[in-house]
Every structure is written in C-alpha cells, then in structure tokens.
Amino acid sequence: MIPLCIPEIRGNEWKYIKECLDTNWVSSVGSYVDKFEKDFADYLNCKFSVVTMNGTSSLELALRTLGIGEGDEVIVSSMTFISPVNTIRYVGAEPVFVDVCRDSFVMDVTKIEELITSKTKAIMPVHIYGHAVEMDLLKEIAKRYNLYVIEDATEALGSEYKGEKLGTIGDIGCFSFNGNKLITTGAGGMMVTNNEDYGHRAKYLSTQTKTVLENGAFYHEEIGFNYRMPNVLAAMGVAQLEMVPEFVEIKRRNAKFYNELFEKVKGIKPVIEREGTINCYWLYSILVEDEFGASRDQVIKVLKERGVQARPFFMPVHDMPPYKECRHGDMSITNEISLKGINLPSSVSITENEILTVFQAIKEISLKR
Numbered sequence: 001m002i003p004l005c006i007p008e009i010r011g012n013e014w015k016y017i018k019e020c021l022d023t024n025w026v027s028s029v030g031s032y033v034d035k036f037e038k039d040f041a042d043y044l045n046c047k048f049s050v051v052t053m054n055g056t057s058s059l060e061l062a063l064r065t066l067g068i069g070e071g072d073e074v075i076v077s078s079m080t081f082i083s084p085v086n087t088i089r090y091v092g093a094e095p096v097f098v099d100v101c102r103d104s105f106v107m108d109v110t111k112i113e114e115l116i117t118s119k120t121k122a123i124m125p126v127h128i129y130g131h132a133v134e135m136d137l138l139k140e141i142a143k144r145y146n147l148y149v150i151e152d153a154t155e156a157l158g159s160e161y162k163g164e165k166l167g168t169i170g171d172i173g174c175f176s177f178n179g180n181k182l183i184t185t186g187a188g189g190m191m192v193t194n195n196e197d198y199g200h201r202a203k204y205l206s207t208q209t210k211t212v213l214e215n216g217a218f219y220h221e222e223i224g225f226n227y228r229m230p231n232v233l234a235a236m237g238v239a240q241l242e243m244v245p246e247f248v249e250i251k252r253r254n255a256k257f258y259n260e261l262f263e264k265v266k267g268i269k270p271v272i273e274r275e276g277t278i279n280c281y282w283l284y285s286i287l288v289e290d291e292f293g294a295s296r297d298q299v300i301k302v303l304k305e306r307g308v309q310a311r312p313f314f315m316p317v318h319d320m321p322p323y324k325e326c327r328h329g330d331m332s333i334t335n336e337i338s339l340k341g342i343n344l345p346s347s348v349s350i351t352e353n354e355i356l357t358v359f360q361a362i363k364e365i366s367l368k369r
C-alpha cells in the first residue's frame with residue numbers, strides 16, 4: 001500500500017522523550033514545552049508562540065485571544081478541513097464563506113470585500129495543502145475595514161509568502177502537529193504571533209488564567225482553558241522541528257517530479273506555485289478535468305485497487321448541515337474543484353518508484369477510455 005501521508009520519525013524523538021520519562025517531567029510543565037515554543041518561534045522568525053493540544057485548540061485560542069465572540073462574523077474558506085469553521089462557532093461567532101481560487105485552492109481574496117458587514121471582525125485565511133493565500137491584498141483589505149487576520153497555517157508549515165513564513169504574516173497564525181501533518185507530536189498545535197499582548201494573553205488563557213499568589217495559592221481573574229501540551233509531546237515536537245527544512249526540501253522535490261510526469265497527461269491539471277511563494281506541498285494535488293474522460297471518483301477507485309491511497313478534496317463546508325444557513329458569496333469554484341481535486345500520496349518517505357506507480361495507474365485510466 002502507498003499511504004497518503006504518514007509520519008516520518010527518524011530523528012531525536014526517542015532520545016528527547018526518554019529524557020522526559022527518565023526525569024519524570026511528563027506533564028504540561030517542563031523544559032521541552034519552553035524549548036518547543038522558543039525553537040518554533042525562531043524557525044518562523046516570529047516573537048511569540050504558545051503550544052496547544054491540537055491545531056483546532058490553537059485556532060480557538062486565537063479567536064478568544066482577540067476577543068471574537070457572539071454577534072461577530074469571521075470570513076473563512078468553505079473548501080477547507082472543517083476545523084477552523086467549527087472554532088468560529090465554538091466562540092459564538094458566525095462563519096461567512098468565501099470562494100477559492102482555481103489554481104491554488106486557497107481563499108480568493110478578490111471576493112472578500114463584498115462579504116464584509118459591520119459585524120465582520122476577522123478574516124481567517126486557510127493556506128490549504130501548503131499553498132499561500134494572497135496575503136498582501138488580504139492585509140490591505142483587513143487594514144481598510146479594521147479586521148483581524150488569523151492564519152490557519154496548519155497545512156503550511158515551511159511555506160513562504162514573499163520571504164515570510166506563513167503563519168507570521170497576519171495578527172495570529174495557527175499550526176497543527178496531527179499525525180498526517182508535515183511534522184507530528186501525535187496530536188498538538190501551536191499559536192504564533194508577533195504581538196506581545198496577544199502572545200501573553202494566549203498563554204494566560206490557555207493555562208487556566210492561573211496567577212500564583214505569594215503564598216502559592218492559585219487566583220483566577222476570569223474563565224480560562226486548559227489547552228496545554230504535555231512535555232513528552234513537546235519533546236517529540238522539538239525533535240520533529242529539527243527535520244523541517246529537510247522534510248520541506250523532500251516534499252518540494254517530490255512535487256516537482258509529480259508535476260513533470262503529469263504535465264503530459266491530458267485532462268490532469270497539476271498544482272502551481274504562485275510567484276513569490278514557496279509551497280511546502282504538504283499534500284500534492286491534481287484536478288481531474290472533464291477532458292480526462294474518467295471522473296475524479298473513478299480515479300480514486302482505480303488507485304485504491306492498485307493499493308494507492310488518494311483522497312478527494314474537502315467537501316464544501318457551507319453544504320454541511322450545521323452551516324447550511326450561513327452567509328456566503330458565489331461558490332462556483334469551491335463547488336467545482338471539490339468535485340475534481342485529488343490529494344495524492346505525499347509522505348516524506350515516498351520513493352520515486354512509488355510516485356511512478358501512482359502516475360502510471362492514472363495514465364492507464366486515460367489510455368483505456
């Protein structure tokens with residue numbers, strides 16, 4: 001079987017985790033928690049980072065840190081994993097859905113402005129599959145309407161936009177270390193920001209708003225949350241983070257190889273890398289166009305028979321029962337590409353031969369018709 005995207009664990013993970021177990025520092029306080037936060041901020045070249053239990057909690061923490069809640073609207077993509085949309089509801093706000101671009105699958109920034117009302121408080125760009133949202137224009141709109149920008153960079157660790165790492169361009173950025181992401185801690189997340197107030201407030205909120213008094217007692221000024229990551233997992237995170245530059249390089253090389261192969265197949269549209277951006281190619285993706293002759297789902301079925309795990313693009317969230325009534329703009333591209341897109345095997349450990357197997361299976365479908 002050629003899996004879609006599995007973890008790559010061949011660095012210092014055992015060593016660092018063993019140190020936690022040997023020293024009894026296993027829970028939510030410890031040197032690796034601090035080190036993971038510091039190393040992560042250093043890697044991204046940003047000022048503050050707060051570890052969390054998972055990517056979803058980092059997004060929720062971002063919204064809470066900015067005080068977004070009841071009566072507020074947040075503009076977000078519909079072609080996304082549902083997590084960022086759910087977090088908008090967790091805090092009592094309403095998602096408003098915007099369409100995506102056909103070539104890079106990310107939020108179409110030119111369609112944002114028409115959706116803004118007096119209730120709009122934030123834009124949540126999702127850098128899907130490692131592609132960068134057009135951040136210059138997005139920030140210009142955000143500035144004009146006085147909106148916060150929360151980047152969902154959970155799929156884009158290592159990606160860049162005009163020399164800056166994704167996740168560090170908006171007010172707050174969020175990352176995930178779930179098992180299928182570029183790096184993993186089993187489960188985990190990170191919220192990053194260059195704003196000192198947001199950084200401190202996020203840490204405070206995520207640690208039960210705990211203030212330790214002089215006599216050692218805990219005092220809580222407001223309602224807090226326990227979104228902390230344990231030291232054992234942070235140790236794994238530190239080890240995984242050391243591998244990021246290498247992982248990104250490998251993923252980019254594999255994506256280039258896929259692209260060269262697919263360029264010659266009629267009806268298969270490979271992904272692009274927009275000018276001024278660096279894509280980590282978290283999941284390599286193609287569109288199965290009408291002229292290919294077989295449908296996207298037929299392609300996935302044949303791949304499965306060949307032992308190749310592929311996944312259809314995310315279904316539009318605005319069609320899911322909890323969000324059917326939400327406001328949205330024209331969704332034509334979202335609706336179209338969610339029916340045409342496929343994520344292909346993208347593990348760091350995938351070999352050139354395995355990529356060739358995936359390619360040949362798809363090419364044969366096109367020859368058969």
Ligand SMILES: *Cc1c(COP(=O)(O)O)cnc(C)c1O
Pocket residue numbers: 054055056057080081083084126152154155176177178187188189
């Ligand atoms: C993975 C992912 C998340 C959430 O991460 P978890 O760690 O699974 O909570 C959020 N947004 C997007 C776009 C994702 O792909």
